[in-house]
Amino acid sequence: MRTASGLEIRDTADLKSALPSGRIRPPDPCKEQPAPDPVSTRFTETRFSRRKQRNERVAQTVFLGMTLLMILPLLLIVGYLFYQAWPILSWDFLFTNPKHGMRAGGLWSPLLGTIYLVAISLAIAAPVGVLAAVYLNEYARNNWFTRIIHLAVVNLAGVPSIVHALFGLGAFVLFAGLGRSILAASLTLAIMTLPVIIASTKEALSSVPMSFREACWCVGATRWQTIRGVVLPNSISGILTGIILQVSRAAGETAPIMFTGAVFFKAIKEGDPFAYGLFDQCMALSMHLFTISTQVPDVPPALPYGIAVVLLATVLSVNALAIVLRIYLRSHKKW
Amino acid sequence: MVTPPKKIEVAGLQVWYGRHEVLKNLSFDVYDHEILAIIGPAQSGKTTLLKVLNRTLDSAAGATLKGTVKIDGEDIMKVRSVFDLRRKVGMVSPLPVGLPMSIFDNVAFAPQQAGLTNRTELADRVERCLRQAALWDEVKDRLRTLGSKLSGGQQQRLTIARALSHQPEILCLDEFSIAIDPVTTMRIEEVLKQLRSQMTILLVTNLVQQAKRLADRTLFLLSGDLVEIDRTDVIFSDHPAQRKTYEYVNGIFG
Numbered sequence: 001m002r003t004a005s006g007l008e009i010r011d012t013a014d015l016k017s018a019l020p021s022g023r024i025r026p027p028d029p030c031k032e033q034p035a036p037d038p039v040s041t042r043f044t045e046t047r048f049s050r051r052k053q054r055n056e057r058v059a060q061t062v063f064l065g066m067t068l069l070m071i072l073p074l075l076l077i078v079g080y081l082f083y084q085a086w087p088i089l090s091w092d093f094l095f096t097n098p099k100h101g102m103r104a105g106g107l108w109s110p111l112l113g114t115i116y117l118v119a120i121s122l123a124i125a126a127p128v129g130v131l132a133a134v135y136l137n138e139y140a141r142n143n144w145f146t147r148i149i150h151l152a153v154v155n156l157a158g159v160p161s162i163v164h165a166l167f168g169l170g171a172f173v174l175f176a177g178l179g180r181s182i183l184a185a186s187l188t189l190a191i192m193t194l195p196v197i198i199a200s201t202k203e204a205l206s207s208v209p210m211s212f213r214e215a216c217w218c219v220g221a222t223r224w225q226t227i228r229g230v231v232l233p234n235s236i237s238g239i240l241t242g243i244i245l246q247v248s249r250a251a252g253e254t255a256p257i258m259f260t261g262a263v264f265f266k267a268i269k270e271g272d273p274f275a276y277g278l279f280d281q282c283m284a285l286s287m288h289l290f291t292i293s294t295q296v297p298d299v300p301p302a303l304p305y306g307i308a309v310v311l312l313a314t315v316l317s318v319n320a321l322a323i324v325l326r327i328y329l330r331s332h333k334k335w
Numbered sequence: 336m337v338t339p340p341k342k343i344e345v346a347g348l349q350v351w352y353g354r355h356e357v358l359k360n361l362s363f364d365v366y367d368h369e370i371l372a373i374i375g376p377a378q379s380g381k382t383t384l385l386k387v388l389n390r391t392l393d394s395a396a397g398a399t400l401k402g403t404v405k406i407d408g409e410d411i412m413k414v415r416s417v418f419d420l421r422r423k424v425g426m427v428s429p430l431p432v433g434l435p436m437s438i439f440d441n442v443a444f445a446p447q448q449a450g451l452t453n454r455t456e457l458a459d460r461v462e463r464c465l466r467q468a469a470l471w472d473e474v475k476d477r478l479r480t481l482g483s484k485l486s487g488g489q490q491q492r493l494t495i496a497r498a499l500s501h502q503p504e505i506l507c508l509d510e511f512s513i514a515i516d517p518v519t520t521m522r523i524e525e526v527l528k529q530l531r532s533q534m535t536i537l538l539v540t541n542l543v544q545q546a547k548r549l550a551d552r553t554l555f556l557l558s559g560d561l562v563e564i565d566r567t568d569v570i571f572s573d574h575p576a577q578r579k580t581y582e583y584v585n586g587i588f589g
Contacts, residue, residue: 142396215432215494217391219445219501220422229444234435 081312085305093306097267098288102296107307109268112275113282114314116182117257118250120278121189126243128190129197136198137205138227156195162255164192169259181279185261192256193246200242204235237329244322248315254286262287264295285311339366342505342535343388347402350383350392357383359559360402370527370536372546372567374583375556381539382429384556385507388537389424390417406505422449425503425534429510431490433482434497438465438474441482441493445501460500467530468496469522488515495523499530506530507537512545524549543584547571555580 092106099105136153140146168188178184208231216226232239254262262284268275276282289307292299343365350358357380365371373381386392387404390411404411406423414420422445434441442461451457461478465471470492474485482493491514498506508527512520527536527549540546546553547567554564555577563570563580575581582588 211428211430211432212434214391214428215434215497216444217394218389218421218426218428219448219497220418220420221445221448222418225448229448230434230436 133201204238372550425498
């Protein structure tokens with residue numbers, strides 16, 4: 001019997017008779033081997049192989065094209081914004097309050113407001129979200145109750161932000177009596193980001209292989225010892241990335257803060273990072289951009305673009321931080 | 336002949352996964368300081384039996400259990416702390432798991448979590464366990480490198496060292512030789528023979544010859560039924576009590 005590659009196959013009875021000692025000897029390279037077929041059929045082109053290669057090229061081109069298509073608008077947006085905003089960008093633009101009915105001056109007040117809102121909302125949402133996710137992923141048994149919570153989290157992440165705004169207005173501003181304040185707005189943002197943080201943290205936790213946990217349990221470690229010793233150290237990069245990505249969401253949303261704490265205009269002490277109090281109302285970049293573009297007449301054309309650039313730069317720099325952090329933690333990844 | 340004290344007493348043990356019965360009414364005793372091999376084809380419930388012993392079956396979804404298992408006369412389903420129970424029962428899983436921490440920490444993890452903080456004692460414990468697992472000479476100069484970066488066979492020995500690190504009284508090995516070369520397997524088998532003086536060893540194995548080499552007694556499981564448990568020389572003789580045992584150990588079926 002001969003295969004296409006020219007190797008001879010003998011059945012076992014054949015082998016035994018050929019080698020009376022019973023041991024299988026490797027083929028002797030000095031002895032004559034069966035000659036390979038003059039034309040190897042293995043690597044010649046066939047219609048099938050040509051079609052396979054063509055499909056491969058087409059697939060690669062299409063996917064590359066989609067990737068470029070995705071990057072292009074981003075580059076265009078960033079480029080266009082910078083081009084339009086260029087005349088107005090300066091350090092003073094960052095550190096002075098808006099002036100003359102917001103037609104001039106900088107955006108110190110909204111910038112600081114956004115920083116407050118984002119920082120406070122994440123300071124609330126991150127611990128709650130991470131701990132809840134640890135419970136759901138590590139402790140909770142897989143029963144109907146846990147599944148309902150999971151379903152609720154997923155659905156909550158899909159609730160439109162304006163709905164969160166109304167909830168925040170009812171719950172924090174009116175019911176809890178916080179008034180329109182930074183605290184009420186931050187809490188509303190926290191409620192909005194919480195389900196996403198829970199979902200991303202759960203994702204990061206469940207990427208740690210189950211066998212690691214079992215190995216820990218088998219040596220008598222408690223759940224908490226296992227979480228602290230093995231699960232958290234190996235999922236922390238994913239958890240932090242998930243949290244930091246929520247910064248851009250919290251900074252960009254206008255609706256949830258519009259009813260709960262953000263105002264059209266408020267002058268604060270320039271250059272003082274503690275100019276806002278928890279129960280003050282504040283300005284915010286996203287809201288400011290909306291106001292300037294739609295509510296105020298005779299605005300210099302570069303101003304809204306300037307705000308957009310600052311907002312974008314804030315968000316992108318935080319995202320860049322997330323990327324750097326992830327690269328750093330990944331380099332310590334241990335399996 | 337004086338019967339040694341019973342270490343584990345299993346009575347009427349039944350385990351279901353959902354409706355599927357995996358262990359069917361097992362009753363047997365394991366004596367102190369013996370090596371008991373558990374043999375049987377795939378799906379016969381060998382691993383489940385080990386999981387019952389250290390109660391990791393608790394976290395398996397849909398598993399129900401009937402009957403009693405006593406270790407040192409104490410019902411393991413009623414122990415006050417399941418974590419103390421697991422420290423008493425060392426477990427080596429078939430696939431090696433090097434935890435993503437240093438080699439040293441892999442072995443030091445269990446004693447540390449159990450409250451051993453003294454650095455020198457900890458270092459002694461780690462060295463002894465690594466020596467027992469026949470790994471010390473290969474890793475003694477790089478204890479700070481990651482356990483998960485070792486080769487498969489080394490990780491398996493690391494797993495054994497970790498199972499020894501909490502000084503168990505019972506050591507369960509679930510096909511430990513699956514990922515290691517024959518030479519290392521023989522070295523670990525030698526170690527197991529020495530360890531018998533300190534602990535009771537349960538050895539789940541697919542290699543019947545390994546059971547023959549090591550075990551004092553052998554238990555033959557077949558799809559959840561205890562077919563036979565007897566002295567190893569009886570099991571591997573020409574006349575074990577059950578015909579099926581003879582057929583299995585001689586490779587006639589399975």
